[in-house]
Amino acid sequence: MWREIEPDETRTVKVDGHDVVTYSFGSGDDVVFCLNGGPGLPCDYLRDSHSCLIDHGYRVVAFDQLGTGASDRPTDPALWTITRYVEEVETVRRALGLGKVHLVGQSWGGWLAIEYALTYPEALRTLILENTVGDIPHLVTELERLRAALGPETVAMMQRHEADGSLDHPEYQAAVTLLNYRHVCRLPEWPAPVQRSLSDWNMGPYETMQGPNEFCYTGNLKDWxxxxxxxxxxxxxxxxxxxxxxxxxxxxxxxxxxxxxxxxAVFPNSSHMPFFEEPQAFFPVLLDFLKRRKRG
Incomplete structure (x- = not known):
């Protein structure tokens, strides 16, 4: 099960002149390479939830994507594109000599993993898509369905604030908070790695690529x-x-x-983070897949 572990190695990789900080746990050639969600989140929550795979012989590698965590934080919005991030992933993979990897993409990291898999298919052993989508316009229709469960008056209130740009209004923020506890993490107290990532969120990449919050897509990925x-x-x-x-x-x-x-695999008591919400169910599924399906 997950636990917080100090990385065995922390390295800095140059990506187009910027410093990107990487974290490696364990050793060996069977590498689980993690792409975390966001955009704009440090990798703490995914790194710390998946580093326990070293107990089963895997090397686990994660990194703070450009603009996040210990990596450089430039402010040029032209940097915040999925195409540039694909090249960043490949630069890190090559710089660390990872070879073929089991690529884990969670949430936004899943969109990135899909794009990477289509661009660099020869780099993969397997692909693990955790809590993600392949079609954001379809996702938007699903999010509208989830918001509808708050009731028509609440939905109308949210739409009014989205129209006039008053997203910081307390009633709008209260609705978003309720949706987060229903659909992002259903634990009464969110784990420390999640809180660390969220407390250091860089909203520059997030707003440019996704939008103002988890339930409103207005960024450059809205048609992806x-x-x-x-x-x-x-x-x-x-x-x-x-x-x-x-x-x-x-x-x-x-x-x-x-x-x-x-x-x-659908986890019945989880929302967006089954590795924290249902670890006793999640990790046996992941480990079984890795054991059965890995290729050379």
């Missing part, structure tokens, strides 16, 4: 849809999703049907 291309991903794929996930089981099913070799 790779479902028509996902048949090109031929490595084994594991898709994990919480029953109450903001990136819903319907989104997971859409990816599964688009992929030639994929399986889905």
């Amino acid at each position: 849809n790779r479902i028509p291309d996902m048949h090109e991903i031929t490595v084994p794929v594991l898709i994990t999703v919480g029953q109450h996930d903001e990136l819903t089981p319907a989104c997971a099913a859409r990816m599964k049907h688009a992929l030639p070799d994929a399986e889905v």
Whole structure:
């Protein structure tokens, strides 16, 4: 099960003149390479939740994406594109000599992992898509469904604040907080690695690429849809999703049907972070997949 572990190695990689800080746990050639969500979040929550895989013989590698955590934080919004981040992932993989990897992408990291898999398919052993989607316009329709459960008056209030730009209004923030506790993490107290990542969120990349919050997509990824291309991903794929996930089981099913070799695990008591919400159920599924489906 997950626990906080000090990395065995911390290295800085140069990416187009910027410093990106990487973290490595364990050793060996069987590498689990983690791409965390956000955009704009440090990797603490995904790094610390998955580093326990070293107990089963895997090397686990994560990094603070440019603009986050201990990495450089430039302010040029032109840097915040999924295409540039794909090249960042490849630069880190090559610089650390990781070879073929088991690529884990969670949330935004899943969008990045899909894009990476389509660009550098030869770099993968397997692909693990955790709490993510392949089609953001479809996700937006699902988020509207989740918001509707708050009731028509609350939805109308949220839409009014989104229209006039008053997203900092207490009633709007209260609705977002309720949605977060329903669909992001259902634990009464969020784990320390999650709190650390959230407390150091760089909203520059997030607002540029996604939007003002988890339930309002206005950024440069709002039309991103790779479902028509996902048949090109031929490595084994594991898709994990919480029953109450903001990136819903319907989104997971859409990816599964688009992929030639994929399986889905739905965790009934989780939302967006089953590795924290249901670790006793989550990690056996992940480990079983890695054992059964890894390729050379």
